[in-house]
Amino acid sequence: MRGxxxxxxxxxxxxxxxxxxLAIVPVIFPGNYLMGVLTxxxxxxxxxxxxxxxxxLTGRENFGHALFIGxxxxxxxxxxxxxxxxxxxxLPIGMLLSALFALLLxxxxxxxxxxxxxLAMLSAAVIMQRLxxxxxxxxxxEEGIQDITPLIRNHLHYYWFVLVLLGVITxxxxxxxxSRWGLILRAIRGDxxxxxxxxxxxxxxKIISLVISAALAALGGALYAHYQLQVSPQLFSIVTSITxxxxxxxxxxxxxxxxxxxxxxxxxxxxxxxxxxxxRLMVYSVLLIMIVFFLPNGFIAPxxxxxxxxxxxx
Amino acid sequence: xxxxxxxxxxxxxxxxxxHAVKQVSLAVAKGEIVGILGPNGAGKTTLFNLLxxxxxxxxxxxxxxxxxxxxxxxxxxxxxxxxxxxxxxxPFAGLSVLENVLVGSFGPxxxxxxxxxxxxxxxxxxxxESKAEVAAELLSYGDQRRLEIARALATDPELxxxxxxxxxxxxxxxxxxxALITQLHTEKKLTIxxxxxxxxxFMQLVSRVVVLDFGEQIAEGTPQQVxxxxxxxxAYIGKQGVTL
Amino acid sequence: MEIxxxxxxxxxxxxxxxxxxxxxxxxxxxxxxxxGSFYALGAYGTYMATALLGWSLLPxxxxxxxQVALLGVVIEKIFIxxxxxxxxxxxxxxxxxxxxxxxxxxxxxxxxxxxxxxxxQSKVSIxxxxxxxxxxxxxxxxxxxIGALYLFIQWSRLGSAILAISQDAEAxxxxxxPSDRIFALVMAISAGLAALAGVLAGxxxxxxxxxxxxPIMKAFAIVIVGGLGSIPGSIVAAMMLGYAETIVxxxxxxxxxxIVSVLATLLMLVFRPAGIFGKRAAF
Numbered sequence: 001m002r003g004x005x006x007x008x009x010x011x012x013x014x015x016x017x018x019x020x021x022l023a024i025v026p027v028i029f030p031g032n033y034l035m036g037v038l039t040x041x042x043x044x045x046x047x048x049x050x051x052x053x054x055x056x057l058t059g060r061e062n063f064g065h066a067l068f069i070g071x072x073x074x075x076x077x078x079x080x081x082x083x084x085x086x087x088x089x090x091l092p093i094g095m096l097l098s099a100l101f102a103l104l105l106x107x108x109x110x111x112x113x114x115x116x117x118x119l120a121m122l123s124a125a126v127i128m129q130r131l132x133x134x135x136x137x138x139x140x141x142e143e144g145i146q147d148i149t150p151l152i153r154n155h156l157h158y159y160w161f162v163l164v165l166l167g168v169i170t171x172x173x174x175x176x177x178x179s180r181w182g183l184i185l186r187a188i189r190g191d192x193x194x195x196x197x198x199x200x201x202x203x204x205x206k207i208i209s210l211v212i213s214a215a216l217a218a219l220g221g222a223l224y225a226h227y228q229l230q231v232s233p234q235l236f237s238i239v240t241s242i243t244x245x246x247x248x249x250x251x252x253x254x255x256x257x258x259x260x261x262x263x264x265x266x267x268x269x270x271x272x273x274x275x276x277x278x279x280r281l282m283v284y285s286v287l288l289i290m291i292v293f294f295l296p297n298g299f300i301a302p303x304x305x306x307x308x309x310x311x312x313x314x
Numbered sequence: 315x316x317x318x319x320x321x322x323x324x325x326x327x328x329x330x331x332x333h334a335v336k337q338v339s340l341a342v343a344k345g346e347i348v349g350i351l352g353p354n355g356a357g358k359t360t361l362f363n364l365l366x367x368x369x370x371x372x373x374x375x376x377x378x379x380x381x382x383x384x385x386x387x388x389x390x391x392x393x394x395x396x397x398x399x400x401x402x403x404x405p406f407a408g409l410s411v412l413e414n415v416l417v418g419s420f421g422p423x424x425x426x427x428x429x430x431x432x433x434x435x436x437x438x439x440x441x442x443e444s445k446a447e448v449a450a451e452l453l454s455y456g457d458q459r460r461l462e463i464a465r466a467l468a469t470d471p472e473l474x475x476x477x478x479x480x481x482x483x484x485x486x487x488x489x490x491x492x493a494l495i496t497q498l499h500t501e502k503k504l505t506i507x508x509x510x511x512x513x514x515x516f517m518q519l520v521s522r523v524v525v526l527d528f529g530e531q532i533a534e535g536t537p538q539q540v541x542x543x544x545x546x547x548x549a550y551i552g553k554q555g556v557t558l
Numbered sequence: 559m560e561i562x563x564x565x566x567x568x569x570x571x572x573x574x575x576x577x578x579x580x581x582x583x584x585x586x587x588x589x590x591x592x593x594g595s596f597y598a599l600g601a602y603g604t605y606m607a608t609a610l611l612g613w614s615l616l617p618x619x620x621x622x623x624x625q626v627a628l629l630g631v632v633i634e635k636i637f638i639x640x641x642x643x644x645x646x647x648x649x650x651x652x653x654x655x656x657x658x659x660x661x662x663x664x665x666x667x668x669x670x671x672x673x674x675x676x677x678x679q680s681k682v683s684i685x686x687x688x689x690x691x692x693x694x695x696x697x698x699x700x701x702x703x704i705g706a707l708y709l710f711i712q713w714s715r716l717g718s719a720i721l722a723i724s725q726d727a728e729a730x731x732x733x734x735x736p737s738d739r740i741f742a743l744v745m746a747i748s749a750g751l752a753a754l755a756g757v758l759a760g761x762x763x764x765x766x767x768x769x770x771x772x773p774i775m776k777a778f779a780i781v782i783v784g785g786l787g788s789i790p791g792s793i794v795a796a797m798m799l800g801y802a803e804t805i806v807x808x809x810x811x812x813x814x815x816x817i818v819s820v821l822a823t824l825l826m827l828v829f830r831p832a833g834i835f836g837k838r839a840a841f
Contacts, residue, residue, distance in 0.1 A: 116827055130816055
């Protein structure tokens with residue numbers, strides 16, 4: 001890799017091909033169950049990619065990503081059910097609200113290093129979860145908000161819609177990550193004082209990246225709300241955040257496209273383990289332990305890099 | 315006095331009970347190479363931190379090209395044309411040598427159609443072009459110094475602040491870096507402010523020296539004058555006996 | 559008056575949790591998110607020994623505490639030590655371990671509340687108010703345990719070693735202090751304290767698999783407020799939190815009490831990451 005460059009062609013082609021395959025799968029193997037799983041996987045993909053862009057590049061792991069997801073989802077539910085606006089409004093409103101939260105939280109927390117930032121965000125997510133329970137008259141308390149209207153009634157079309165969004169988001173963020181922006185974020189990870197000495201307004205970049213991450217997470221949240229047709233406080237829980245982080249670890253931190261694979265893999269794994277029911281969380285946790293230990297670079301992105309290198313070597 | 319690129323007047327800073335910089339004043343004309351000399355703990359790096367606004371001064375003025383630097387954020391100071399290196403090399407870990415330099419070229423002073431080419435050119439000037447793709451943290455110490463300088467140059471500065479560029483280097487490397495500094499001074503018409511506590515190395519480099527001891531200015535003059543100044547000698551012998 | 563006593567009880571439990579948490583951080587720079595699990599296991603261990611094995615209370619409690627201490631040592635050695643270089647790695651691993659333990663407890667014991675018997679069954683009357691004797695015992699034991707720990711650290715050779723390592727691990731190693739063994743010891747103390755808290759609090763707090771979450775969040779809040787690595791800071795902050803929560807519970811409502819600790823964490827991190835007594839800010 002030499003200096004700044006756009007997404008290299010083979011990755012772009014492979015990515016498009018992968019999306020194409022994913023799009024066709026439910027046509028070849030029809031059935032609501034598979035499509036449901038793939039839709040959820042795609043949404044997790046959006047969440048994982050949004051996390052990776054901010055956290056994978058800057059190295060500041062956000063343990064409270066669920067906050068932004070929940071804000072988007074609850075905005076969707078609230079606007080749709082309590083206020084009665086049409087479902088398409090959820091997307092921009094959720095994203096805006098989430099961006100606002102990111103701004104408010106970002107300024108004080110982004111100057112904190114590593115574990116402090118992670119835990120501050122986690123605290124924020126826990127507080128939100130509690131608030132959802134406390135103000136149960138508006139938010140439905142434990143059961144949350146039900147009967148949300150779907151965005152697109154046809155399941156297949158909705159799936160394609162989500163897939164297109166995932167594709168666009170992944171491509172745009174991948175491109176950003178490999179451009180000047182990504183370089184600056186990685187430099188911030190390296191040494192902030194040196195960045196300042198190089199003339200970089202680090203706070204601006206950190207905040208904007210967090211805002212982007214938050215807005216996209218909320219988008220995913222709103223999409224999720226209009227798919228499940230209900231939202232509950234569980235969305236804010238640490239389990240959601242940890243699941244996403246695991247997906248990013250599996251996919252390869254900082255690669256942006258890797259987490260999509262991670263999301264797909266882990267969602268399928270979760271479904272495969274559905275019979276085992278309560279063991280699911282256990283498996284995830286054990287998996288996370290093993291990955292942090294043995295594969296800190298994930299395996300999807302490194303795998304793809306190796307594949308590409310081998311193909312080139314021919 | 316409009317030829318003065320940098321004017322510092324009565325700069326003062328305390329850290330709790332420690333009076334780190336006491337009423338330091340100095341002026342640097344365009345094109346000069348001025349040395350800041352002093353034993354360890356004299357406040358030299360603090361002075362640099364104050365000049366570049368990494369720390370805020372308690373009192374005093376700093377005027378660069380007619381602009382007051384006080385109250386500005388560090389990246390704004392860079393945008394005005396002041397670049398610095400650090401005493402302990404801090405390359406961006408995880409980035410290649412080329413990428414390290416590139417990061418410095420994103421500022422508002424740089425208008426070049428091909429930043430990669432410009433960065434490579436800078437690497438050539440410091441002698442690192444063959445290592446452009448190497449991960450920065452794997453470089454030898456001397457090379458990391460060159461990288462620091464290249465990265466500072468990438469911001470297109472008019473005033474370059476070098477903090478102990480010879481620290482930790484062997485004598486051959488010191489000569490090489492010294493030659494590099496001279497070359498950059500002539501070719502790029504840079505004004506340079508240089509901190510060192512080994513006088514021998516920068517005797518030939520600088521035209522003028524300001525000596526600090528315990529945050530106070532105790533002498534100023536040509537290298538020859540300063541070496542013969544009894545207060546300076548006392549400050550050095552009294553500390554660790556660093557050879558002048 | 560009730561507030562005074564209940565606040566003291568909460569503070570005592572929180573103090574035991576927080577001191578252990580801050581100790582392992584101060585010495586080994588480890589933010590152990592599985593700390594709450596030690597608390598839970600203390601309670602569950604005692605339950606298991608008394609209800610399922612028929613032991614009497616004291617030996618059951620002691621055994622549970624010792625076992626948890628040993629578990630802490632094992633976890634430190636296998637999972638935490640290899641990751642010492644990455645604080646976030648340690649966070650993730652300990653978090654994952656806590657979830658694994660939670661799940662294991664759920665699978666073994668189910669989600670119903672379990673019963674841990676109390677040491678003192680009778681009520682005591684103080685200032686005209688009836689207080690469960692167990693609650694007073696909690697305060698007494700906490701004071702004793704923390705006091706003993708403090709004396710140990712201040713007066714014994716091992717204690718000095720611990721202090722040395724917490725100030726500069728490298729230098730301590732050069733002086734021949736066996737840091738690995740000290741880490742294990744500190745972890746054992748930390749886990750043991752947490753388990754002790756679990757055993758004592760078990761009778762009047764709910765014992766179910768997710769019981770580790772709140773204590774760890776509160777311990778974390780306390781330690782942040784008091785200053786990471788500072789034992790006196792943890793004690794002071796524990797009292798602040800214990801009383802703040804009790805006051806909120808009595809004056810506003812119980813559903814807001816959980817927010818107190820988390821909000822305190824967030825606010826402290828934002829405004830003064832070093833905490834009240836802390837020496838290091840967000841590094």
